[in-house]
Each structure stands twice: as structure tokens, then as C-alpha cells.
Amino acid sequence: MKKKASKELMKDINFRVILRKIFENGEISRASLAKTTGLSAATVSKIVSEQMDAGIVSEVGSEISTGGRKPILLSINPSFKIVFGVKIGLGYINLVITDLNGKLLLSGIEQTEPQIRPEKVVELVAGSLDRMRRSLAMPADRLLGIGLAVSGVVDPVAGIVRNSFLLEWEDVPIRQLIEQRVGAKTYVMNDVDSFSLAQMWKGKARNYRNAVFITLGSGVGGAIFLEGNLYSSRGGTGEIGHMTVVKDGRKCTCGSRGCLEAEASFEALANDIWKFSKTREVQRLYEEMKRTESSELEFIREALRIEGSMDEAFRNYSEIIGIALKNVVNIFAPEYILIGGEALEFKDHYLKESIEICKVNSFGRIVQGVTFDIDEMGELAWVLGAVYRVIEDTLFTVSTSLTGEVLE
Ligand SMILES: [Zn+2]
Incomplete structure (x- = not known):
């Protein structure tokens, strides 16, 4: 009984290992599968034919070969499920x-x-x-x-x-x-x-194994990849938005004070824009937004349209994000940091400065090994x-x- 279970298990493992290899490679030959999995050519052949019978794998033409028989390539059948x-x-x-x-x-x-x-x-x-x-x-x-x-x-x-x-x-x-x-x-x-x-599946992040993701918008989110795996445990990991960046700072949705999310939220940014605004129009707009509890994002957009550059208003925002980036670099020494979220829309007003603050202040020379990038996938991600x-x-x-x- 035990022996049968082991045999079934080995078969299942091999089936899944091969399937993953085909999936991750896009297209791969049987010979390459044997080479990269360490399984025998006969085992690969047998399992692949089972996968083809099931309809999940199909043959998709041949690899360019330097002579001899051209190997046939295998691919996942995307419409299988x-x-x-x-x-x-x-x-x-x-x-x-x-x-x-x-x-x-x-x-x-x-x-x-x-x-x-x-x-x-x-x-x-x-x-x-x-x-x-x-x-x-x-x-x-x-x-x-x-x-x-x-x-x-x-x-x-x-x-x-x-x-x-x-x-x-x-x-x-x-x-x-x-x-x-x-x-x-x-x-x-x-x-x-x-x-x-x-991003690790379809974005540029796929080229890295250690990466940190930060999303800036109404709130601030974070996620961490360590050695190619999402660090997720039982939830609540990578909550970069709730690290303290200002002592006794703004009240956060989580109940604490001075969290990155509270200091670099759209609410905080809108408030700074109002404080430093030079036109009555923007001030009126802010009061209107507060009264109707309407979108801060809309207000920021509109204020920028009216006043053009708003360096003073964005100074605090870019500094806070710079501090957060520095902390992230010092803790994780990632190869890759990707910034995403709705605040990318205003990136020209803060992002370069934030990265500069991080570079100047981070520990040792860790930051030299970090590639900073921005999201290109948008809402779909x-x-x-x-x-x-x-x-x-x-x-x-x-x-x-x-x-x-x-x-x-
Ligand atoms: Zn918080």
C-alpha cells in the first residue's frame, strides 16, 4: 500500500515538475526537459505523451537546429483551462x-x-x-x-x-x-x-529573484520576493505602508501615527497642496473636496493643472518616500525595486528626488546593486x-x- 502511494506520488511530482518547466520556458524540447529536470528521456517521453493525451500540452513546431533531426518543441495549450x-x-x-x-x-x-x-x-x-x-x-x-x-x-x-x-x-x-x-x-x-x-510572471521583475514592490496611491502597499518566492506567510507580510516614518505624525487608518501610508497618502499630499497653493481656485477646490468627501486624486490632478509645478507641496511627499525606499534598501538589499500605483501619474514631481534621497542616505554601498523601476502593467497586474x-x-x-x- 505504502509502495503504491510512493509510486503514485513520484508520478504526480514528475508530471507537475515537467508541466512547470514547459510553462516557464514557453517552448521547450523533450531533450531539454530531460536535461533540466534530471529525469530520464524515457520518463519525460512517457509523461509528455500523457500530458498531450490530457490536452494540456501540445507540440508547436521545431527548434532551430545546427544539423541532424530538428527537435519538436512542446508548449502548454493555453486554452486547456x-x-x-x-x-x-x-x-x-x-x-x-x-x-x-x-x-x-x-x-x-x-x-x-x-x-x-x-x-x-x-x-x-x-x-x-x-x-x-x-x-x-x-x-x-x-x-x-x-x-x-x-x-x-x-x-x-x-x-x-x-x-x-x-x-x-x-x-x-x-x-x-x-x-x-x-x-x-x-x-x-x-x-x-x-x-x-x-510582475514576476509577466513584467520586467521576472529577471530578478530578490525584489520589493511598493504601490503608492490612496494608501501605500508593499510586497517582498525573497529568492524567487513571494514572502507571504499567514498574511500581513510586506506591509511597508505601516512602517513609521514620522514620530507622532499623521493618524493612520490602522490606528497608529506617522505610518508611511498616512504621511504619503493622497489625503496627505492633497493637504500639502492646499497648504502651499498660491491660487484661490485651488483652495476653493480643496474645501469643496473636503465638504463632499470626493476623490483626492481628482483634486491633485486638477490642482496641478491649475498651478503647474508644485515643488513645495511635493517636497514632503518625495522626502517621505525617499526615507521609505532607504529603509527598504537597508533591510532587504534587493536587486530590484518596482514602484506602482496611481501616484505614478505624478511621478515627475517626486520620484527622481525620492530615489536620490534613498541613494544618498542608504547604508554602505548596497544601493548600487539596486535597479529602480516603475510599473508598466497598470490595473491588470x-x-x-x-x-x-x-x-x-x-x-x-x-x-x-x-x-x-x-x-x-
Ligand atoms: Zn498605519
């Missing part, structure tokens, strides 16, 4: 259906109230998935799973949103709620983790990482229950 990705934002939900290469097949945005309740999210997810699947004429068994990205402290192992200040959620078992309603395997993760995973998580976990990760059988 589809993945449903969901990102809950503040006042909207972004929904996508992609193939196994992360190619968008359908997408949509649903406007919601800012603090949407979990039950409404579940209904919205179920309804949208149903509609999108019907419009693509896709049978239910084509769905590999659902990946959900949400802000706050998210335990990806338990599938529970422990605490989301933005949504005002506490201990919401969102994975279970969706799985019960929709009947599809669901993965839940922090939205900045999803953002970073997408926030949901694409959750899609990747579904693909990776369902297709390439050996399930622990199976390993358990052998260890018993």
Missing part, C-alpha cells in the same frame, strides 16, 4: 477571464459602494462568472479556479481576510463563501501580493497575480495531502 480573476477595489470590482498564459479573454469592471459587504461580493462574483462564461460559451469544467485579490491582512492559507481597513472587513472567510456559492476552487491573496506576483496563483497551485504544486500519504 480558463481562470477567473477578481480584484476588490475601493468602490469597484475588477473581473477577468484569462487563459493559462494570462491572456485576457474577457474583462469587466463593476462599480460598487466603497465598503461592499462580503455577501454582495459573493453574489457579484457568482453572477459575473456565470455571465462571462455564457458569453464565451464555456462549459463549467473548463474553469480551473478563481483567484481573488483583496486589500488588507489576508491569510492565503486559510483563505480568510483577517483585517481590511479599506473594506472594513474582519475575519471574513471569503474563500469558503465563494467556494460554497460557486463550487469552484478559490484562492485568496493580498492585492499587492497579487500585483507583485504578476492587481488581478493577474491571483490568476497566476490559481495556475501554479492547481497545476504545478504537489498537494500536501498526497505527500502526507507517504509520510504516514
